[in-house]
Amino acid sequence: MxxxxxxxxxxxxxxxxxxxxxxxxxxxxxxxxxxxxxxxxxxxxxxxxxxxxxxxxxxxxxxxxxxxxxxxxxxxxxxxxxxxxxxxxxxxxxxxxxxxxxxxxxxxxxxxxxxxxxxxxxxxxxxxxxxxxxxxxxxxxxxxxxxxxxxxxxxxxxxxxxxxxxxxxxxxxxxTLDIAAGRTAGETLLAMLPPAPGTVILHGSEDTEWVNGMERTLSAREVLEAAGYEVLVRQATWTSTGEAEDVEWMQARLGSADPPVVGMLGLFNISYRCAMAAEAASKLDIPIVAFDFDPKTVDYMRQGRIQATHIQRxxxxxxxxxxxxxxxxxxxxxxxxxxxxxxxxxxxxxxxxVDVVPADKIDAYNDFLGSIDANQ
Structure with missing residues (x-):
């Protein structure tokens, strides 16, 4: 065989x-x-x-x-x-x-x-x-x-x-139509940012072979750049070493970006890596917005380290x-x-x-998911 x-x-x-x-x-x-x-x-x-x-x-x-x-x-x-x-x-x-x-x-x-x-x-x-x-x-x-x-x-x-x-x-x-979802995510973070100038880190994808990820990332980027912010994109990776590499890259930019980083936006289920990088760089006051409802993302939301997430239906x-x-x-x-x-x-x-879920609505959203038997 x-x-x-x-x-x-x-x-x-x-x-x-x-x-x-x-x-x-x-x-x-x-x-x-x-x-x-x-x-x-x-x-x-x-x-x-x-x-x-x-x-x-x-x-x-x-x-x-x-x-x-x-x-x-x-x-x-x-x-x-x-x-x-x-x-x-x-x-x-x-x-x-x-x-x-x-x-x-x-x-x-x-x-x-x-x-x-x-x-x-x-x-x-x-x-x-x-x-x-x-x-x-x-x-x-x-x-x-x-x-x-x-x-x-x-x-x-x-x-x-x-x-x-x-x-x-x-x-x-x-x-989930990714152009619309990326735009929504960008607007969610934008409402939390101080006035420009400033740098925003996107944990996203500009890989042209992955159209969905690229469209979501580019539309979020457009929202933030139109508001006057510099945008740095970290290519998200799902390899065995991807987490360490993502965190290290974002940690370094949190310490060196000019103008300074004023916000972070993760666009996939591994968005919690933004919070890991901010902790590693001791930048605990930077607003972070995430995507999806991974348990690690929820934990960081409960800690107040991620302010909101976007959940695909x-x-x-x-x-x-x-x-x-x-x-x-x-x-x-x-x-x-x-x-x-x-x-x-x-x-x-x-x-x-997508559903936009702020950190103080985690329990209410969990109740909603339970009501339709949709908990992950």
Whole structure:
């Protein structure tokens, strides 16, 4: 058996959930199928009402039509941490819809980037061969065009989430739009800064091969530079030595930048490294704004070292994708897009937005996540 064959078997065996029955099933032969009924969510200050209202409108329209059986698959990069709410939400949505579906999770540990892409391409081929009519896909980058377009050519509707493959014929993308998210993060920090001049350190990415990270970083940079600040960008790294290297680089700039550093902004889940660098440089009064909700970030927020963070609504990404796939299959792509107009950008991207969470709202936000079963 080749190494490639072993990879395929490892990943495809990790099916995390299956929803074979749901609200669309008839209780007995000849009875009218039950309408789709969403599990109710409590409303509070963090509830994204525009998202909730749009989903309700889609459900209302779907319930005007006879329910129909459908098979779908959701392929993710991982299944824990950041991805745990996606798994829970996609599973919940498929159960409400009554579709046959699987959330296929973690890529085998130890795989390098090339192997991860190859493996996910094999997963795409497998779920299509198994009869999936709709595919929700969190791709690794815009390098999986052939696999996606091949699935589409075989009649499968593809909706991407988190990361996009925009050069394919995928139906829609659902996720945090990075230009808007970066702008929001820049504006959050800007409100905490003293008047310019001053230097701001961005823990981000200007890697042109990672479009999402680059767009988020450049849009945040534009906000801060337009306000008169100098901006230094540290290329975030996730290697085994990346943390030490990131902290050392930022610590050195905190001590040497001219004009002095007046703020720091982290744009990814390892944003807490900004606080580590500030501590190492004994610059404890510098405002720091973060991204995502890593436990280390939360700890620094509780200590008062990080003033706010921006959290991607990955639960809603996972929840929306099965509903959109079902909508395309039931009422068609254009009718589904019409309902999604409040969230739609340039006709093909659904913006789920970000939650801005200040340090004094951590417990309230945790309560919100608990209410929708979206804790990481």
């Amino acid at each position: 080749t190494r490639n064959a072993r990879w395929g078997m490892t990943a495809l065996a990790l099916t995390l959930s299956t929803a074979a029955c749901g609200s669309g099933d008839a209780s007995d032969e000849g009875s009218k199928p039950a309408p789709i009924r969403r599990i109710s969510t409590s409303s509070n200050e963090f509830t994204p009402m525009e998202l909730e209202v749009t989903i309700d409108r889609l459900v209302t329209e779907l319930n005007r039509r006879p329910s129909r059986p459908m098979q779908m698959a959701i392929l993710l990069k991982e299944a824990s941490g950041f991805w745990s709410p996606v798994v829970k939400a996609a599973t919940r949505a498929m159960g409400e819809l009554g579709v046959l579906g699987s959330v296929i999770g973690p890529i085998a540990e130890g795989a390098d980037d090339e192997e991860r892409v190859e493996l996910q391409n094999r997963q795409i081929e497998q779920v299509v061969a198994d009869g999936a009519e709709g595919l929700g896909l969190a791709p690794f980058n815009n390098v999986q065009t052939a696999a996606v377009d091949d699935a589409i050519a075989r009649g499968v509707h593809v909706v991407t989430l988190d990361t996009d493959v925009p050069t394919t014929r995928r139906s829609l993308h659902v996720g 990955q639960y809603y990404q996972g929840y929306l994708v099965p509903y959109i796939l079902y909508g395309i299959n039931s009422i068609g792509l254009e009718a589904t897009k019409q309902i999604l107009i409040p969230l739609l950008v340039d006709g093909s991207r659904v913006n789920t937005g």
